[in-house]
Amino acid sequence: MGVGFETVPFLTTFILLPKTSPLFPYSSGFFSQIFCESPTRLIDPQLVSSSLLPANLLILGVSYLKMPSETMDVPKTGFSFDLCRRNDMLAKKGLKSPSYLKTGTTIVGLIFENGVILGADTRATEGPIVADKNCEKIHYMAPNIYCCGAGTAADTEAVTDNISSQLKLHRYHTGRESRVVTALTLLKSHLFRYQGHVSAALVLGGVDVTGPHLHTIYPHGSTDTLPYATMGSGSLAAMAIFESEYREGLTRDEGVNLVTKAICSGIFNDLGSGSNVDVCVIEKGKKEYLRNHLTPNPRTYISSRGYTFSKKAEVLLTKITPLKELVEVVEVGGDAMEE
Amino acid sequence: MDSIMKDLNSPHSMGTTIIGVTYDGGVILGADSRTSTGLYVANRASDKITQLTDNVYLCRSGSAADSQLVSDYVRHFLHQHTIQLGQPATVKVAANLIRLLSYNNKNMLQAGLIVGGWDKYEGGKIYGVPLGGTIVEQPFAIGGSGSTYLYGFFDQEWKDGMTKDEAEKLVVKAVSLAIARDGASGGVVRTVIINSEGVTRNFYPGDKLPLWHEELPPQNSLLDILSSSSSPEPMVS
Numbered sequence: 243m244g245v246g247f248e249t250v251p252f253l254t255t256f257i258l259l260p261k262t263s264p265l266f267p268y269s270s271g272f273f274s275q276i277f278c279e280s281p282t283r284l285i286d287p288q289l290v291s292s293s294l295l296p297a298n299l300l301i302l303g304v305s306y307l308k309m310p311s312e313t314m315d316v317p318k319t320g321f322s323f324d325l326c327r328r329n330d331m332l333a334k335k336g337l338k339s340p341s342y343l344k345t346g347t348t349i350v351g352l353i354f355e356n357g358v359i360l361g362a363d364t365r366a367t368e369g370p371i372v373a374d375k376n377c378e379k380i381h382y383m384a385p386n387i388y389c390c391g392a393g394t395a396a397d398t399e400a401v402t403d404n405i406s407s408q409l410k411l412h413r414y415h416t417g418r419e420s421r422v423v424t425a426l427t428l429l430k431s432h433l434f435r436y437q438g439h440v441s442a443a444l445v446l447g448g449v450d451v452t453g454p455h456l457h458t459i460y461p462h463g464s465t466d467t468l469p470y471a472t473m474g475s476g477s478l479a480a481m482a483i484f485e486s487e488y489r490e491g492l493t494r495d496e497g498v499n500l501v502t503k504a505i506c507s508g509i510f511n512d513l514g515s516g517s518n519v520d521v522c523v524i525e526k527g528k529k530e531y532l533r534n535h536l537t538p539n540p541r542t543y544i545s546s547r548g549y550t551f552s553k554k555a556e557v558l559l560t561k562i563t564p565l566k567e568l569v570e571v572v573e574v575g576g577d578a579m580e581e
Numbered sequence: 582m583d584s585i586m587k588d589l590n591s592p593h594s595m596g597t598t599i600i601g602v603t604y605d606g607g608v609i610l611g612a613d614s615r616t617s618t619g620l621y622v623a624n625r626a627s628d629k630i631t632q633l634t635d636n637v638y639l640c641r642s643g644s645a646a647d648s649q650l651v652s653d654y655v656r657h658f659l660h661q662h663t664i665q666l667g668q669p670a671t672v673k674v675a676a677n678l679i680r681l682l683s684y685n686n687k688n689m690l691q692a693g694l695i696v697g698g699w700d701k702y703e704g705g706k707i708y709g710v711p712l713g714g715t716i717v718e719q720p721f722a723i724g725g726s727g728s729t730y731l732y733g734f735f736d737q738e739w740k741d742g743m744t745k746d747e748a749e750k751l752v753v754k755a756v757s758l759a760i761a762r763d764g765a766s767g768g769v770v771r772t773v774i775i776n777s778e779g780v781t782r783n784f785y786p787g788d789k790l791p792l793w794h795e796e797l798p799p800q801n802s803l804l805d806i807l808s809s810s811s812s813p814e815p816m817v818s
Binding site: 438465 | 616618621623624626627644645646649650689
């Protein structure tokens with residue numbers, strides 16, 4: 243009985259034998275407990291049977307031993323939580339863990355004479371750091387409905403993706419174009435169910451058979467229906483522009499200009515918003531997604547030399563191992579499904 | 582920046598002034614139109630009087646999300662009830678459905694509601710369903726943060742058996758008084774008149790309301806000066 247065997251979790255397989263099997267006479271004894279984690283107990287492949295079961299069933303138990311290694315470290319299966327202890331220790335010493343990605347954001351929407359225009363900035367922040375300089379905040383919901391999202395980036399992405407899938411299934415079910423109020427009700431019930439913990443503030447806009455619609459949805463699940471709306475940390479700056487210059491019956495170009503102006507106001511006056519302006523124009527029967535419609539923040543200092551690495555890193559050998567091998571499948575004959 | 586951020590993340594609540602008044606032949610519901618998140622006005626033209634059935638309407642106050650969801654649920658239940666009953670639902674049934682939801686979820690909801698409508702059995706009726714889920718049938722009901730300024734006013738001004746015009750004037754006067762004194766109420770005054778003939782919605786813009794003590798008359802926005810000329814003129818002393 244070797245001492246070199248470490249803790250071994252092992253498998254026990256049970257095989258049901260019919261009465262006619264030649265192994266049947268071996269059924270005897272009591273069901274023995276063979277699971278153990280003790281390093282001292284050695285388990286050989288054993289035959290274990292049970293007499294507690296009906297006579298026409300033989301339970302054959304076979305246990306497999308893990309291969310012992312030369313050294314003592316056979317790795318445990320399952321997750322290793324050692325780093326959690328390190329993180330706790332670091333937190334106690336004062337290191338702040340990275341915060342979740344929020345979209346500081348300025349998002350706006352307005353209704354013009356033929357439809358809806360949505361606008362958003364493109365900065366995603368992680369505390370004081372800009373995590374993404376050019377993210378997309380105008381999410382697709384349906385061919386005729388788009389949704390801008392402010393708040394926690396993961397929440398806005400997840401909730402809009404989820405409801406977009408539900409809308410698609412609904413379209414298949416009804417055979418009709420999705421309506422904005424459908425998306426609104428799905429989003430509002432989802433957010434209310436989570437009592438504000440899904441931190442997603444949305445501006446939902448679209449054109450359906452009943453006409454153009456624009457709604458704002460707050461994280462707790464309340465909604466407002468408005469002709470022009472702004473959300474996010476830059477909403478006050480953008481709303482100032484809208485309140486002074488919005489009027490009913492704007493043309494498409496006037497509308498796009500006003501939206502761009504409002505987003506720029508957010509970009510330049512709010513620290514949580516920045517980079518470029520995205521615009522989405524939705525009209526009856528068509529939509530235009532103007533990604534980076536305006537880029538008022540280009541990179542100013544670009545080194546003409548480009549990047550060079552110091553000569554100290556000398557390449558001795560280059561070996562490229564593809565992670566996915568292209569395998570050729572040869573049909574030996576007969577249909578693969580026939581087996 | 583932080584305090585503004587905190588405000589924008591506050592739950593959407595309706596400061597509000599809501600009123601429901603019975604008159605000889607029906608009811609009149611009135612409300613302001615301000616919805617705030619913290620100290621920012623999220624919607625300055627919201628509609629706080631929502632329809633439950635053709636003849637029953639609901640005034641909402643408190644948390645915007647809670648009151649919207651409660652009204653959606655009750656609209657659904659009342660619709661089912663109307664189908665099963667075969668005739669329009671009574672105001673009492675509507676108010677009791679509101680009350681059941683409010684009372685049974687009292688720990689999780691924050692919604693003060695006033696149910697008003699007209700049915701052929703009882704005529705015009707107003708039911709108040711405040712925060713805990715009580716149901717109180719009253720000749721007039723007031724609710725919301727602005728209502729604290731109206732208790733004395735109604736004690737003096739309320740009369741039984743008013744005509745429709747008298748009652749509507751009373752409601753508009755009351756809401757405008759509350760708007761003058763309560764920071765969380767503002768915007769426009771919306772009224773809904775429900776009687777045997779049907780439902781009438783009225784709208785009173787903020788600058789047409791009567792002026793009270795020390796209130797200045799409304800002025801056109803000074804932005805007109807800026808937009809009319811291409812650039813602002815330099816100050817001349």
